[in-house]
Amino acid sequence: MSGGSIIIFILNIFGALIIAILGILVGLFYKGIDRKLAAMLQSRVGPPIRQPFLDFFKLMIKENIVPENAIPWVFNGAPVLALVSTVTILFYIPFGPIPALLGDSGDLILIAYLLAIPAIALVAGGFSSGSTYASIGAQREMVLMMSYELPLVTTIIGLGWRLNLAYPGLKVFSLAALSTNPIWGLVGPLGFLGALLLLLTLVIVTPAELSIVPFDIPEAETELAGGVLVEYSGRNLALFELSNAVKMIVMGTLTIALFFPYNIAHLLSITGFFAYIINILFFFFKLFIVIFFEATLIRVALARLKIDQASTAYLIFLSATSLMGLLLIAIDYII
């Protein structure tokens, strides 16, 4: 290894640490905003915005109970795996004007796989905790996961495929390429409609990824007493809460990078360092808007579905929607 590559390696490690810490802080902050907004939509006062931080620290000092008939290494390992895989996604996603740390070495396909790992960790943790409630929750989580993968992947493939037709030879699945050439500029009116359908698909897949109402069937507090998380307490539960908070900004950032990668500074004719700051602030504003529509509004407006309804909604209706979007983009290209 030469001297330069060692320096890059060390810089990457420091960058990864900073991104992980910032990601967790921003995730908890947005979770607080989400809870406050949800409360205000229900005409309540709601918890203070720092509430997720308080919850996290409280859970860290609570007793950590491992059930007698659990498999301890899977039971304790699952929350760590969930958090680590979610934080890893942050290294591959560009945050508005800030390019991704490891953007060259991973693309959208990798992110799609990494997004599945927290769900798998939940399933493993649920099955290993030796509770019947948790097993039912884990089975539902598996069904849900298999249902929403197809529409999600169709969206990703659709965007990549259209980009490949426009610029052959580009690394089409890299998020840098996708966010410099947003889909809206590549397509005509029909394709615009198709892209809207793909956006709708991503927005509806997000609540299931975050396991919030109406797709929180694996955790259903009123029927399953917390479902997959029923046996988790203390530190392990805190780690799951963290990974969920980080996943929220991951899904928001992914939506922004794929569909709204626009910056505002050049419109205001600001340049230099100040433009960078403005762009970052604008990115956080976009993240706020996206999370409001992807998570808060949906979870306040709708009630929980049954697992068969959710599975049908994803496997049939949403898959049809995304395939229709793909078809419209294809027709748009042929015409």
Add this chain to the structure above:
Amino acid sequence: MKLDKYLDRSLWVFHLNTGSCNGCDIEIVALLTPRYDVERFGIKLVGSPKHADVLLVTGPVNRKMLPRLKLVYEQTPDPKAVIVVGTCGSSGGVFYDSYNIVGPVDKHIPVDVYVPGCPIRPEAIINGVLKAWLKLERLRGFSGVEIEKKIEEVNA
């Protein structure tokens, strides 16, 4: 048992019915409505005793529920507080001395706060949770005077 200042701003509550008539349970659910909105104090109703900090126990304890009551108490991770909601749980109420009742609750598990009433007003439950919070403060090593000052602050 290490107590922390974060605990009293984020109390998660588990609700256990040990044979109540459902009157107190309805009042507990009323706490979550926009009118009372306990989430502004960080109080959240959770579905599993493993997630809880505070047990809200309603009802006189009947024979069938006794093992479950003990189990749920043991499943709640430390530090924890127990609040008995309603007259039945506090003393037995109208069921006092019945053949199928083994209560009241404090005969079987340690109870920190009693909220009497049949049924209780939601304000009384909020006050009870506040008292439980003060108990946790006392465990943290605050003296009586400091706690009095805190009560003043909360009331103001």
